[in-house]
Amino acid sequence: MARIFAYIVHKVGVADDSATELVAAAKKIDPAASPTAIVTGCGADLDAVCSTLRSSYSEVWKIAHETLAYPNAELIRKALVKVLPQGSILLVAHEHFGIDLAPGLSIKLNSTFVSDVLVIEGVDGVTLRVVRQEFGGQVSTHVRCDISSGAVITVRPGAFKPLESAPASGSVVDKSSEIGVLVARRRYLETVVAEAGDVDITKHSVLVSIGRGIQEKDNVAIAQELADALGAAVSCSRPVVDAKWLEKSRQVGTSGKTVKPKVYLACGISGAFQHLAGIKGNPFIVAINKNPKAPIFQVADVGIVDDLLEFLPEFTNKVREMRTVSAK
Amino acid sequence: MEILVCARRVPDTSENEIELNSAGNDIERDDLVYSINEWDNYAVEEALQIVARVGGNVTVVTVGGEDDEEILRREMAMGANHGVLISDDAFRGSDGRGLATILAVFVRKGPYDLILTGVQAEDGGAQVGGMLAALLDYPFASLVNSVEVLDGKLKVSREIAGGNKEINEIDLPCVLSIQTGINEPRYVGMRGIRQVASIPIPTPSASDLGIDPATVGQAAAKVKRVDYFVPALGKGAEMLQGSREENIDKLLELVAAKGGLK
Ligand SMILES: Cc1cc2nc3c(=O)[nH]c(=O)nc-3n(C[C@H](O)[C@H](O)[C@H](O)COP(=O)(O)OP(=O)(O)OC[C@H]3O[C@@H](n4cnc5c(N)ncnc54)[C@H](O)[C@@H]3O)c2cc1C
Ligand SMILES: Nc1ncnc2c1ncn2[C@@H]1O[C@H](COP(=O)(O)O)[C@@H](O)[C@H]1O
Numbered sequence: 001m002a003r004i005f006a007y008i009v010h011k012v013g014v015a016d017d018s019a020t021e022l023v024a025a026a027k028k029i030d031p032a033a034s035p036t037a038i039v040t041g042c043g044a045d046l047d048a049v050c051s052t053l054r055s056s057y058s059e060v061w062k063i064a065h066e067t068l069a070y071p072n073a074e075l076i077r078k079a080l081v082k083v084l085p086q087g088s089i090l091l092v093a094h095e096h097f098g099i100d101l102a103p104g105l106s107i108k109l110n111s112t113f114v115s116d117v118l119v120i121e122g123v124d125g126v127t128l129r130v131v132r133q134e135f136g137g138q139v140s141t142h143v144r145c146d147i148s149s150g151a152v153i154t155v156r157p158g159a160f161k162p163l164e165s166a167p168a169s170g171s172v173v174d175k176s177s178e179i180g181v182l183v184a185r186r187r188y189l190e191t192v193v194a195e196a197g198d199v200d201i202t203k204h205s206v207l208v209s210i211g212r213g214i215q216e217k218d219n220v221a222i223a224q225e226l227a228d229a230l231g232a233a234v235s236c237s238r239p240v241v242d243a244k245w246l247e248k249s250r251q252v253g254t255s256g257k258t259v260k261p262k263v264y265l266a267c268g269i270s271g272a273f274q275h276l277a278g279i280k281g282n283p284f285i286v287a288i289n290k291n292p293k294a295p296i297f298q299v300a301d302v303g304i305v306d307d308l309l310e311f312l313p314e315f316t317n318k319v320r321e322m323r324t325v326s327a328k
Numbered sequence: 329m330e331i332l333v334c335a336r337r338v339p340d341t342s343e344n345e346i347e348l349n350s351a352g353n354d355i356e357r358d359d360l361v362y363s364i365n366e367w368d369n370y371a372v373e374e375a376l377q378i379v380a381r382v383g384g385n386v387t388v389v390t391v392g393g394e395d396d397e398e399i400l401r402r403e404m405a406m407g408a409n410h411g412v413l414i415s416d417d418a419f420r421g422s423d424g425r426g427l428a429t430i431l432a433v434f435v436r437k438g439p440y441d442l443i444l445t446g447v448q449a450e451d452g453g454a455q456v457g458g459m460l461a462a463l464l465d466y467p468f469a470s471l472v473n474s475v476e477v478l479d480g481k482l483k484v485s486r487e488i489a490g491g492n493k494e495i496n497e498i499d500l501p502c503v504l505s506i507q508t509g510i511n512e513p514r515y516v517g518m519r520g521i522r523q524v525a526s527i528p529i530p531t532p533s534a535s536d537l538g539i540d541p542a543t544v545g546q547a548a549a550k551v552k553r554v555d556y557f558v559p560a561l562g563k564g565a566e567m568l569q570g571s572r573e574e575n576i577d578k579l580l581e582l583v584a585a586k587g588g589l590k
Binding site: 073074094095096097099100101102103104105106107108112113114115116131132134135136138139140141142143144145146147184185186187188189190191192193194205206212230231232238239241242243244248249251254255256257258262263265270284285286287291293297298299300301302303304305306310311314315318319322 | 339341342345346347348355424425428447450451452453454455456457458459461462463467468469470471483485486487488489490491492493494495496497498499502508509512550551552553554555556557558559560564565566567568572573575576577579580582583586587588589590
């Protein structure tokens with residue numbers, strides 16, 4: 001079996017949650033595997049990450065260089081091509097960095113690329129069997145991959161549960177001298193932090209969240225009225241922001257905000273993983289969707305198949321009625 | 329600037345409920361509404377806006393079959409100057425690498441300074457753009473949500489976690505994968521589509537492009553989809569099955585019990 005590596009994303013000296021998830025994924029490929037972590041960066045932050053990774057990986061490859069202070073996928077790709085043995089399997093989280101790095105890396109390594117893997121069923125000979133999703137999670141597929149010349153695999157964040165038993169203290173191997181001079185044709189300039197909006201959805205305990213099912217800008221008022229009646233705030237999925245119906249600061253998900261409400265009303269939201277990843281703290285999730293097969297019903301606590309444009313106003317009236325009764 | 333936009337025709341997930349066919353080897357494709365992949369439509373709009381600022385042409389290309397021509401016409405109605413349908417039986421069953429291989433050959437034959445793809449296709453893996461760039465040995469940026477043209481290079485912003493943006497400078501020629509929300513794609517009416525209905529669309533084949541059929545299609549694919557299925561994930565929601573009024577009463581009770589009335 002090919003040697004398995006995990007590229008670890010990190011920020012300000014802290015390894016990403018995927019660090020331990022990738023160990024679990026590696027064990028699904030080969031239960032006997034002892035995957036090697038690879039980290040790039042520089043300075044004290046890099047050393048801090050290496051030392052935490054020693055508790056979950058038996059070997060940590062460290063690539064330190066000033067040009068790698070910011071994770072520029074083009075430079076990191078070039079470094080990985082230099083250090084990875086031929087035929088290796090490399091795992092990386094399927095998020096903004098992995099999406100940037102992995103497809104091109106697989107071409108340069110002449111290995112197979114497998115994207116956004118949710119389940120790894122195992123390996124038969126040189127065939128890796130995995131499960132992926134298509135159409136925003138509405139259907140899954142079994143996929144067979146020829147990994148005879150190695151593989152680059154992006155793994156969906158959160159799909160693999162970290163193992164209980166972690167190996168004790170791994171060793172750090174400094175590979176910095178092997179990467180040579182790296183030149184990029186894409187240069188990192190700066191990071192622009194998202195603007196704070198009018199409403200901070202992360203502070204609300206009840207969210208009325210709307211998706212593409214709200215259909216047009218004028219209908220946003222329907223959700224706002226319900227939110228007002230409940231004492232909640234309106235949040236949304238990405239298409240609502242893309243269409244400029246609500247501000248970016250209202251978006252829940254990987255490229256938006258992470259929220260921790262007590263109650264989350266998902267109205268006309270299909271339940272794509274990038275959206276669900278922004279809902280933390282195990283809230284009570286209510287899904288209102290006209291498609292009984294929408295993936296949101298698999299994660300919701302309560303589901304209602306209905307047209308939200310009719311359901312929400314009636315629900316709002318009922319909430320108001322109840323308020324007046326209890327005020328008397 | 330000569331811009332090439334790679335586009336794909338996909339079942340429109342906001343218009344359809346995607347279901348399995350009876351054999352389980354595909355989705356049920358009868359009666360599906362197809363459209364251009366959402367990300368690719370944003371890519372075409374971005375190309376049009378860049379050309380409006382700095383001049384040039386926009387070509388939209390798809391690797392597919394006869395039916396896929398409709399998305400090319402749609403994007404030409406938006407304003408794209410040319411549409412190209414790369415089509416050959418040998419391309420059937422191509423994996424991401426196969427598609428990128430075909431597109432790379434096409435790019436090398438053309439005058440393109442900038443190649444745009446979508447971040448991902450509804451039935452894809454966010455891979456063709458990055459692979460295409462690597463095959464061409466062009467620089468690449470994924471998840472792009474703004475583009476500014478400078479001299480011989482671009483200033484692009486990439487979407488990273490939490491809605492933050494990573495600003496980069498990238499040399500031309502390059503490949504960018506475009507994220508939704510980068511612009512507001514213009515509306516296309518039936519009339520616009522009729523106006524471009526008679527413009528010829530070239531349909532180069534594998535031999536026209538000089539592509540060895542053994543390097544693409546099902547035969548060369550290292551990643552193969554075996555079937556489609558709908559998994560039972562998690563516990564599933566308690567579905568309220570009553571009338572709308574009953575459901576509302578029940579929901580109000582549940583929401584109140586969970587602290588949803590403040
Ligand atoms: C890199 C990346 C990052 C992303 N980040 C995020 C993110 O941070 N947040 C996010 O949300 N998404 C994100 N996405 C997009 C995500 O993949 C999905 O495309 C998106 O979440 C879908 O939003 P939706 O559920 O509102 O729309 P759709 O998937 O189109 O679903 C609309 C739903 O509304 C239902 N519906 C329609 N009309 C009605 C009606 N009248 N009544 C009731 N129901 C109705 C439909 O049945 C459907 O289920 C990201 C994607 C990428 C590639
Ligand atoms: N058949 C195709 N023809 C042209 N471009 C494609 C094709 N398939 C995918 N692409 C491009 O590659 C992007 C990413 O697709 P994917 O890697 O399949 O998720 C799409 O948004 C398109 O821009």
